[in-house]
Amino acid sequence: EPEVTQTPSHQVTQMGQEVILRCVPISNHLYFYWYRQILGQKVEFLVSFYNNEISEKSEIFDDQFSVERPDGSNFTLKIRSTKLEDSAMYFCASNPGQGYNEQFFGPGTRLTVL
Amino acid sequence: GNSVTQMEGPVTLSEEAFLTINCTYTATGYPSLFWYVQYPGEGLQLLLKATKADDKGSNKGFEATYRKETTSFHLEKGSVQVSDSAVYFCALRSAQGGSEKLVFGKGTKLTVNP
Numbered sequence: 145e146p147e148v149t150q151t152p153s154h155q156v157t158q159m160g161q162e163v164i165l166r167c168v169p170i171s172n173h174l175y176f177y178w179y180r181q182i183l184g185q186k187v188e189f190l191v192s193f194y195n196n197e198i199s200e201k202s203e204i205f206d207d208q209f210s211v212e213r214p215d216g217s218n219f220t221l222k223i224r225s226t227k228l229e230d231s232a233m234y235f236c237a238s239n240p241g242q243g244y245n246e247q248f249f250g251p252g253t254r255l256t257v258l
Numbered sequence: 259g260n261s262v263t264q265m266e267g268p269v270t271l272s273e274e275a276f277l278t279i280n281c282t283y284t285a286t287g288y289p290s291l292f293w294y295v296q297y298p299g300e301g302l303q304l305l306l307k308a309t310k311a312d313d314k315g316s317n318k319g320f321e322a323t324y325r326k327e328t329t330s331f332h333l334e335k336g337s338v339q340v341s342d343s344a345v346y347f348c349a350l351r352s353a354q355g356g357s358e359k360l361v362f363g364k365g366t367k368l369t370v371n372p
Binding site: 148150175177179185186187188189192199200202235237239245246247248249250251252 | 290292294299300301302303304307309347349351357358359360361362363364365
């Protein structure tokens with residue numbers, strides 16, 4: 145069964161460094177998402193992406209964050225200058241198309257900022 | 259704005275016990291409602307969903323009924339197994355404004371002992 149994959153599973157970085165989290169959504173899916181979960185807190189929406197542009201973003205998704213679909217398979221989240229409070233589990237998700245309710249999630253990348 | 263409130267955990271049960279995890283929501287219109295499950299070390303998996311009032315979602319012995327009058331979507335299972343030990347997330351997707359994002363509750367950790 146097709147699934148969303150994410151790499152790395154765990155990323156440790158120093159405060160102020162740039163990180164890129166990678167996701168491979170399910171082939172032929174059209175909508176892509178990033179969510180994050182700070183330890184012990186809710187899963188929070190960051191951004192949705194469709195047709196090579198951001199379709200929606202939350203207030204968390206400030207200028208430090210960016211997303212890209214550099215080729216036909218990868219979907220990346222970049223954090224330009226990491227802060228301690230960016231430490232969280234980051235989940236990528238994809239969806240076949242508008243009106244399809246289910247989002248399919250990857251296993252997540254745990255980001256630790258020291 | 260839209261929000262989901264679910265029962266705080268952790269919940270510990272013995273095998274074959276009855277499970278209820280409460281979930282209530284605040285949203286305009288008629289959102290779609292979901293339960294996602296996260297097994298240890300894995301990503302979020304859709305457990306069940308309901309898209310309109312009085313719909314019952316069911317899967318793997320779990321059930322939840324979309325109750326518009328009480329704005330609730332409680333998760334139930336008649337007889338839990340050790341393999342049901344996981345974190346359960348209630349979520350909604352708004353029906354309005356074209357938003358695709360999921361809004362999650364905090365999650366409820368379930369441990370089932372043999």
